[in-house]
Amino acid sequence: MQIADLGDVQLHYRIDGDPDGAPIVFANSLGTDLRVWDAVVDRLPAGLRIIRYDKRGHGLSSCPPAPYSMGALVRDTERLLDHLQVRDCMFVGLSIGGMIAQGLAVKRLDQIRALVLSNSAAKIGTAEMWKERMQTVQSDGIEALAEAVMERWFARGFRATPELQLWRNMLVQQSRDGYAGCCAAIAGTDFYTPTSGLRLPCLGIAGTEDGSTPPDLVRETVDLIPGSQFHLIRRAGHIACVEQPDEYAGRLTAFLRETGHIG
Numbered sequence: 541m542q543i544a545d546l547g548d549v550q551l552h553y554r555i556d557g558d559p560d561g562a563p564i565v566f567a568n569s570l571g572t573d574l575r576v577w578d579a580v581v582d583r584l585p586a587g588l589r590i591i592r593y594d595k596r597g598h599g600l601s602s603c604p605p606a607p608y609s610m611g612a613l614v615r616d617t618e619r620l621l622d623h624l625q626v627r628d629c630m631f632v633g634l635s636i637g638g639m640i641a642q643g644l645a646v647k648r649l650d651q652i653r654a655l656v657l658s659n660s661a662a663k664i665g666t667a668e669m670w671k672e673r674m675q676t677v678q679s680d681g682i683e684a685l686a687e688a689v690m691e692r693w694f695a696r697g698f699r700a701t702p703e704l705q706l707w708r709n710m711l712v713q714q715s716r717d718g719y720a721g722c723c724a725a726i727a728g729t730d731f732y733t734p735t736s737g738l739r740l741p742c743l744g745i746a747g748t749e750d751g752s753t754p755p756d757l758v759r760e761t762v763d764l765i766p767g768s769q770f771h772l773i774r775r776a777g778h779i780a781c782v783e784q785p786d787e788y789a790g791r792l793t794a795f796l797r798e799t800g801h802i803g
C-alpha cells in the first residue's frame with residue numbers, strides 16, 4: 541500500500557507490473573475503490589507500469605468534507621501523476637474516472653498520450669438528479685441507494701451471482717462525504733466543449749446493460765474526438781471491467797498495441 545501526501549489530501553495508490561514499463565493509469569467510478577480493476581490488471585500483458593489510485597473520499601484515500609469540484613478531482617490526479625513522474629500514459633477512466641480523464645487531458649496532454657473513456661460521458665445525468673442523490677446519501681446513507689445502484693452497475697445474470705454481495709459491500713462501505721462530494725463534482729461537470737477540442741487516440745467502452753451511462757451516451761462523447769474508436773461489451777452494465785474482464789482487458793491490450801504503448 542502506498543500513499544501520496546499532496547498536502548490538502550492524501551491519496552492511496554498502488555503500482556503493479558514493471559516499474560520501468562509504459563505507464564497505464566486507472567481511475568475508478570463513484571462508490572468504488574481501486575479493487576474494481578483487479579481482474580483486468582491480472583489479464584494485462586507484462587511490461588506495463590500499472591498505476592491505480594483511490595480518488596478523494598473513496599477507498600483508503602483521505603476524505604475531505606463534501607462537496608468536491610471536478611477541478612479538485614482533476615488536480616488531485618495531476619499532482620499524483622507528477623509525484624509519480626508519469627508522462628505519456630494511457631489513462632483509463634471509469635465513469636466519473638472518465639470525466640477526470642477528460643479534464644486532465646485538456647489540461648495536461650504531456651501526462652496523457654491515449655484516453656480510454658469507459659462507461660463515461662462528457663456530462664452524466666442532471667444537476668437535479670445529483671442533488672437528490674446527495675440529499676438521500678446525507679440523510680439516509682449509501683445503503684438507501686444500494687439496490688438501485690446494483691441494477692445500474694451490473695447486468696441481470698451477474699446480479700444473480702454470490703459475487704454481487706462483495707461489490708454491494710464495497711459501495712456501502714464508502715464514506716457518505718466521499719460519495720456525496722463526488723456527486724456534486726459530477727453535477728457541476730459538462731465537458732462537451734473542452735472534450736471536443738481534444739486530439740489524441742481515444743477508445744470508448746460501453747456495456748449493453750449500463751443503466752448509468754448507456755451506450756449511446758458514451759458514443760456521443762467519444763465521437764467528439766475525431767478518430768475515436770468504440771467498443772460495446774454485451775452482458776455488461778456500468779462496471780463492465782468487473783463483469784467481463786477477459787473482453788475488457790483484451791480490448792485494452794489491443795489499444796495499447798495500436799497506440800504504441802507495447803510492442
Ligand SMILES: O=C(O)CCC(=O)CC(=O)O
Nearest residue numbers: 569570635636689692752
Ligand atoms: O459511476 C459513476 O462514477 C457515476 C455514474 C453513476 O451514477 C453510477 C451509479 O449508477 O451509481
